[in-house]
Amino acid sequence: MDVEQPGTPEPWDHNRSETEAQRLDRNWAGLLQELRVAQTGVQLLTGFLLILPFSDEFGKLDAVMRGVYLGTVGCSIGATVLFVAPVIMHRLLFRRRRLRTLVTTSHRYAVMGTLLLGLALTGVATIIFDAVMGRAYAWTAGACTLATLGVFWYAIPLRGRNSPGDPY
Secondary structure, three states: OOOOOOOOOOHHHHHHOOOHHHHHHHHHHHHHHHHHHHHHHHHHHHHHHHHHHHOHHHHHOOHHHHHHHHHHHHHHHHHHHHHHHHHHHHHHHOOOOOHHHHHHHHHHHHHHHHHHHHHHHHHHHHHHHHHHOOHHHHHHHHHHHHHHHHHHHHHHHHHHHOOOOOOO
16 A cells, blocks of 8 residues: 655645645644544543453353454554554654654554554454354454445545545
8 A cells, every 4th residue: 555655745735835844744733633533432442342351241252252352452452552652752752853753653653553443343343243143244244344444444545545636
């Protein structure tokens, strides 16, 4: 997947009449806003997943669904780490004139975090459908969730990125 570096100026960036520092500030502000939305959701999901083993019904999961659960928890924790990492990085790089590093690395973390979040959501759908409807429905729900996330989170945006359109 081709993911451009957010600090790299694009031809349309030159129409904004902003310095590189202003562009990096704008990119950083936009990234932080996106991370605020994602952080809240993934932290709630992770919290839910972490208390699940303490419920009475959890013991009814078989070995396969326990494996799906553990993979789901791992992905959710990984997404949490990646979505929070830019905040920690900002604190450690504060006033060190490393904004380009901060924006570029945080951009990568955000993309990887959404990938892990998508896998966690897929796992949650699989576990819930297994508990409610059975194994065949669980695998179908998991596959549909993964496909839907792949289309809306990656395929459509990447297609829009490569098509001519609004210069801004």
